[in-house]
Amino acid sequence: MTPAGRFAPSPSGELHVGNLRTAILAWLFARSTGRTFLMRVEDLDRARAGAEAVQLRDLAAIGVTWDGGVVRQTDREHLYAGAIARLTAAGLTYECFCTRREIQEAPSAPHAPQGAYPGTCRNLSEAERELKRAVRPAAIRLRAAVVEGTVQDLLHGSYAGVVDDFVLRRNDGVTAYNLAVVVDDAAQGIDQVVRGDDLLPSTPRQAYLARLLNMPLPEYAHVPLVVNADGVRLAKRDGAVTLADLALAGIGNDDVRDALLASLGLPAGRLENALAHFDPAALPRVPWVWPGGGSRGA
Ligand code: GLU
Numbered sequence: 001m002t003p004a005g006r007f008a009p010s011p012s013g014e015l016h017v018g019n020l021r022t023a024i025l026a027w028l029f030a031r032s033t034g035r036t037f038l039m040r041v042e043d044l045d046r047a048r049a050g051a052e053a054v055q056l057r058d059l060a061a062i063g064v065t066w067d068g069g070v071v072r073q074t075d076r077e078h079l080y081a082g083a084i085a086r087l088t089a090a091g092l093t094y095e096c097f098c099t100r101r102e103i104q105e106a107p108s109a110p111h112a113p114q115g116a117y118p119g120t121c122r123n124l125s126e127a128e129r130e131l132k133r134a135v136r137p138a139a140i141r142l143r144a145a146v147v148e149g150t151v152q153d154l155l156h157g158s159y160a161g162v163v164d165d166f167v168l169r170r171n172d173g174v175t176a177y178n179l180a181v182v183v184d185d186a187a188q189g190i191d192q193v194v195r196g197d198d199l200l201p202s203t204p205r206q207a208y209l210a211r212l213l214n215m216p217l218p219e220y221a222h223v224p225l226v227v228n229a230d231g232v233r234l235a236k237r238d239g240a241v242t243l244a245d246l247a248l249a250g251i252g253n254d255d256v257r258d259a260l261l262a263s264l265g266l267p268a269g270r271l272e273n274a275l276a277h278f279d280p281a282a283l284p285r286v287p288w289v290w291p292g293g294g295s296r297g298a
Helices: 016-030 049-059 077-089 101-106 124-135 177-187 197-212 243-248 253-263 271-277
Strands: 003-008 036-041 093-096 137-144 148-153 158-161 167-168 194-198 218-224
Touching: 003 016, 003 077, 003 124, 003 194, 016 036, 016 049, 016 194, 016 218, 016 253, 016 271, 036 049, 049 197, 049 243, 077 137, 077 167, 077 177, 093 124, 148 218, 158 197, 167 177, 177 197, 194 197, 243 253, 253 271
Parallel strands: 003 036, 194 218
Antiparallel strands: 093 137, 137 167, 148 158
């Protein structure tokens, strides 16, 4: 398999300029290192009808091109089921019956880091599980042997974060993001993961899972987000932040692309022209403040 990078949008609505900037970065990282670039739609949950087509159109409109067809996670359930079956056969999963509220209210386990699953269902007896199954369906959790893991990131260096008994399959039967992303990246030959740095805290969990599944670790680059004037991660409520909104305001797709390139210190024009200038070491390490917005309510 040719080494590849990727962009993996969740089709929950239109992409905003923050998402588009991350896509441009993922494209630049992949193309500047001779990788192919794959497009994977992460539609296991939060998918909104019609959103995928609009997202793909907008990516193409700013010059983010991809190789081969679009891969959709909803077509790949057999791969996720296979991985969970392997983990289960190795004794590395357990059924969890906790509601979100029960988890919030449970006393945290001794030595467990903040935000970690407290382990309520880790050691249930078969008889206890039997009783709980009658009340609600189980989620499947990983039985992790560690509480922390470290990953190497091209922009953040060594990053340590929580590894807990995270969910692999939700109790509504939907495969969890952390499992799907690991299985897909490995199955697609993706050896470079470039995405928003809001996902950095999930990465030690994913790397731990990849090792358990004997899957190679990709190289990671978690890139700064775009924020509004208040320093908060950009969202649709921040005004004109999608290509469609901006077009209505008279700002064309090429202008948006050029503004995003300028925010990265790169010349205007086709993305291909930026390749020769792209230097990961010179990338801004701080969030970019979207100049279009102004303070909320202003
Ligand atoms: N689907 C995720 C998102 O849109 C990205 C996941 C990833 O790049 O690993 O936030």
